[in-house]
Amino acid sequence: MNINATLINILQICQRELWLHANNITMEHTSDLVTEGKQIGEESYPQRAERNQEVAISAEINGIACNAKIDFYDAKSGVVHEIKKSSAKEMAHVSQVQFYLYLLRKNGIEANYGIIEYPKLRQTEKVELHEDDIQKIERWVKKVDEIINQEMCPPSLPKSKCRNCSYFDFCHTVEE
Numbered sequence: 788m789n790i791n792a793t794l795i796n797i798l799q800i801c802q803r804e805l806w807l808h809a810n811n812i813t814m815e816h817t818s819d820l821v822t823e824g825k826q827i828g829e830e831s832y833p834q835r836a837e838r839n840q841e842v843a844i845s846a847e848i849n850g851i852a853c854n855a856k857i858d859f860y861d862a863k864s865g866v867v868h869e870i871k872k873s874s875a876k877e878m879a880h881v882s883q884v885q886f887y888l889y890l891l892r893k894n895g896i897e898a899n900y901g902i903i904e905y906p907k908l909r910q911t912e913k914v915e916l917h918e919d920d921i922q923k924i925e926r927w928v929k930k931v932d933e934i935i936n937q938e939m940c941p942p943s944l945p946k947s948k949c950r951n952c953s954y955f956d957f958c959h960t961v962e963e
C-alpha cells in the first residue's frame with residue numbers, strides 16, 4: 788500500500804486509527820466528514836479553482852512508495868493550500884502539508900510553503916519545510932509503513948483522547 792497524506796495525518800492522532808483506516812475498516816461517519824470537508828472547501832472558496840490546480844504526485848521515500856493528491860496548488864507562487872473544516876488547529880494538519888511540500892520538492896516542483904485555511908475559525912496557518920522536517924517526514928513514512936503492515940491492531944487510546952473519533956464505539960464498546 789502506498790503511503791499517502793491521510794495516513795501521515797492519522798499517524799499524528801492515533802496508531803490504532805491508522806491501522807483500522809489502512810485495513811479498510813471504516814465507519815460511515817468517516818465518509819460523511821470527508822464529504823462535509825469537501826463541501827466547506829468548495830463553498831468557502833469558490834474562486835479557488837481559478838488560480839489553483841489539483842496535483843497528483845508520487846515519490847519513493849527511503850524505498851517506500853508514497854503518493855498524494857493535492858487539491859489546491861498554486862504553480863505560479865509554489866504555494867500549497869489546504870482547507871480544514873476543523874474548529875481547532877492540529878499538528879496533524881501541518882504534517883500533512885509538509886508531506887505535500889516534500890513530495891513536490893522530490894519531484895523537482897517548486898514548493899515554497901503551504902497555507903492551511905480554517906474557514907470556521909477564519910484563520911490561516913503558514914507551513915514551512917526545513918531540513919530537520921525532512922528527516923521527520925522520513926521517520927513518519929517508515930513508522931506508517933511498519934504500523935499498517937503489522938498483523939495486530941494497536942491498542943486503543945484512553946477514552947479522553949478519542950473525542951470526535953468515528954471509531955469511538957468500535958474501540959470502546961467492542962473491547963470493554
Ligand code: SF4
Pocket residue numbers: 800801802803804807942943944945948949952953954955956958959
Ligand atoms: S476511538 Fe480512540 S483508540 Fe479508537 S481509533 Fe479513535 S482515537 Fe484511536
